[in-house]
Every structure is written in structure tokens, then in C-alpha cells.
Amino acid sequence: MNDDRAKKGKIALIKPIGETQNQRLSREDLRDRKGPRKQFRARSRQPIAIVLDGVLGTYNQGAIFRLCDAFLIEKVHFCKTTIHSKHRRFLKSARGTQKWVPYTDGENCLELVRDYRQKGYQIVVAEQCTGSTPALTAQYNSPVCLVLGGELAGVSQDVVDAADLVVEFPCHGMANSINVSMTAAMLVYAVHHAFHSAQP
Numbered sequence: 001m002n003d004d005r006a007k008k009g010k011i012a013l014i015k016p017i018g019e020t021q022n023q024r025l026s027r028e029d030l031r032d033r034k035g036p037r038k039q040f041r042a043r044s045r046q047p048i049a050i051v052l053d054g055v056l057g058t059y060n061q062g063a064i065f066r067l068c069d070a071f072l073i074e075k076v077h078f079c080k081t082t083i084h085s086k087h088r089r090f091l092k093s094a095r096g097t098q099k100w101v102p103y104t105d106g107e108n109c110l111e112l113v114r115d116y117r118q119k120g121y122q123i124v125v126a127e128q129c130t131g132s133t134p135a136l137t138a139q140y141n142s143p144v145c146l147v148l149g150g151e152l153a154g155v156s157q158d159v160v161d162a163a164d165l166v167v168e169f170p171c172h173g174m175a176n177s178i179n180v181s182m183t184a185a186m187l188v189y190a191v192h193h194a195f196h197s198a199q200p
Contacts, residue, residue, distance in 0.1 A: 045074045045102075047143035048191060049116060053109045053159055054080040054150035055180055062093030063181035069097035071188050074143075076101060079109035093181075109147070113162050116145040123147065125163040126187055127155045128177070135167040135187055140194045148184055151177070 050073055055061060061083060068076045082105045084090055085098055117123055122141040126148045147163070149155035154177075160166060169178055169186055178186075 043072065045072045046192065046195070047074060048188065049074050049121065049143070049145045050076040050184065050188075051109060051112055051116070051145060051147045052076065052078050052149075052180075053147060053155045054153055055148065056081050056150055057180075058084050058087040058090040059093045060151075060179070060181045062090040062095075062098075064184050065094040065097045065101050065103070067181065067185050067188060068101045068103075071192055073101065073188070076103045077107055077109075077112055078103065078105040079107050079112065082106055109156060110158050110162060113145065113147060113159055117162070117164075119143075121145040123162060123164045124187075124191075125155050125160050125166045126168065126183055127160055127166055128168050129160060129166050132166045132168040135169050135190050138165060138167045138190075140165075140191045142195055144191060146184075146187055146191065148180055148187070151180055 048071070050064070050068065052061075052064065055064070055078065061078065061081075064076060067073075083098070083103070085094075113123055120143065122144045124138075124140065124144055124146050126135070126146065147155055147159060167187070169183060171177060177183075
């Protein structure tokens, strides 16, 4: 092959600037996928409830709302605290998702967990315990109620005792735990993946 033909061959392999198979979607594109707001409110949600035992930080509260919106979580409960929906850090992390996610606050955590068990939910607590199971290999049943605790106190022992399953994510560094909103995100994804992988 002469130089001219070689050059032509190389030129033919170069994509024109601006052409790509992975064009980023605009905000309008993403909004169109969701349909009208009234129809969105009527959409069925995943059979996953989240109970938060003393998660006080406003940033974490907002981040968990955003997570619950992304995965269409059935409901999220903030126990031992109230939602500070006007707080700057909450607004920054929630990004308006608190308007779309069903939630309660100020409830008793143990009573709530017992109510979910009576309704047939598997109670899964995320906590570092002597009998904890790795979260990525655990067996999750639908419907499920996921319980996570605050940064310092964690999940109360009486709530841990009421669990069907206690799971944890390994911490290989010097810190003893992972941020609660990050833990929630990893656990929700693990459960979501397990549910959808099990479908025929």
C-alpha cells in the first residue's frame, strides 16, 4: 500500500468531530422519560421500605431522599428526629426529591419495625455485629424493610434483635464505618439488583 492509500485509510477511521455513539442526554431528554408529573405520582414503587434509626444530619437526610426517589422506594421513615426541610444543607442534597418520596418522621423505630414484620416484610438491619452477613452475598426477600442507624450510635440493640437478617459492608481502612447515606445507597442497590436478577 502506498503512502497516499495508507493516509486515506487512516483518515477513514477518524470520526468527524462532534459525532459520538454516546451523546449526553439533556435535562429535557431526561424529563421526557418520566412522563407527566401526575402520572409519575401514580407509578408503582419498589417493595422496599427504609427505616432510619436516629439519622440526624440534614445532609444525610437529604441525600437519602434523593436515593429513595431514584429507586422509587416505597416509603422512608425518619425515627427519633424530624425533617428540617428548610435547612440549607438538606435542600442542597435533597434537590427537591422530598416532594416525591412518601415519608414520615418522629416515629418509634422498634414499633415501626414490628409493624412491618406483621405486614410480611423481611427486616434487614445494616449494622456491624458478631453475626453480620456480607451485604453483597445476603439473601433478600420481597417485600423488605431496610433499617440503618445514625453515624455514632448506629442501630439500637433492641431493633437489631428484631431483625431477620443483619448485614454489613467491609471497612478495610482506618475508619470503623461508612457514611450512612453511602451505606444506604449500596444496600438499596444490592437489594434492587437481587430482586431484578431473580426475575425470569
